[in-house]
Amino acid sequence: MGGDGGIAGAGGTGGVGGSGGRGGVDGSWCTTSALCPACPDPDALCDTDNPCALGEVCLLTGCGDFSRCFVTGGGACTDNGDCGNPAYECNLSIERCLRIEPGCDDSNDCVAGFACENDVCVDRRVPCETGSDCPHGFTCFFATPDQRFCRRISRPCGDDLDCLTLGVLCGNADASADGSKECMPSLMPNASDPVSCDKIQCTDLAAPVCESSVEGTVAVCGRFGPCTTVNDCVTGFQCLDLWGDGRAECVREGGSCVDSSPCSTRNVCASPRTGEPPSCVGGAAM
Secondary structure, eight states, X not given: OHHHHHHHHHHHHHHHHOGGGTTXXXXXXXXXXXXXXXXXXXXXXXXXXXXXXXXXXXXXXXXTTOEEEEEOSOOBOSSGGGTOSTTEEEETTTTEEEEOSSSOSSGGGSOTTEEEETTEXXXXXXXXSSGGGSOTTEEEEEEETTEEEEEESOOBOSSGGGGGGGTOEEOSSOTTOSSSOBEEOBSSTTSSSOOBOOGGGOOOTTSOEEEEOTTSSBEEEESSSBOSSGGGSOTTEEEXXXXXXXXXXXXXXXXXXXXXXXXXXXXXXEOOTTOOSOEEEXXXXX
16 A cells, blocks of 8 residues: 555645645636546645545545545454454554555455556546446446546455445355355346346356446346356457456457556556457546
């Protein structure tokens, strides 16, 4: 997480000092963007002179040069046993698992919207205005009033609480059938007992995997979705781990990327909603 804080801190000082922006466009005190559609809470702004609290990191919001504090990865705890990962320990003063080793193991170690790449959390907050700005497997996520970006849906989960912010379910059986569970939209969201999409339920050879809707709230059996081998996908597709956390998905053969390393920040290697092979997707214009 030190790398994340460093990047954000570099822009943070100038942002807080830039008070000349107050009273600017539309009467706001900052310059908004697709990523940051509303000015952040002034009390949450941070820089080298105004550091974040324990368990938070200072990051650029996307509203000009302003930075604020974001909660890091980890979870609630009462002892180290609740943390699971030995790279974390339970900080009893705030009752949260905090990373005690440098780097990251997977994207759950990073702030929402950031991906773990080569032991560094990289900004993959793809700005969006609607779900159509996001690639397959992502939803346009309103994290807070000042954060709106495409967030990956099929994150690992233990129960529905882990998927609550995305408004989806934790599959009773994993969507990729690899022995672990992941957040997935429901096949029947309005049913009294909704059923999360599962590869076992997708028996049509032309639509063999779980595909999330543009809104990210409903699933159908389709061509773009979690897989374990290329045999799970239709002809002309391959099974690739584009995000880099070991959770592969069916994507068209070819494309300009196989992971996000060649993509600039706030872009992600993914399958565009238009159905082309993987490319660096940037979402809504900044």
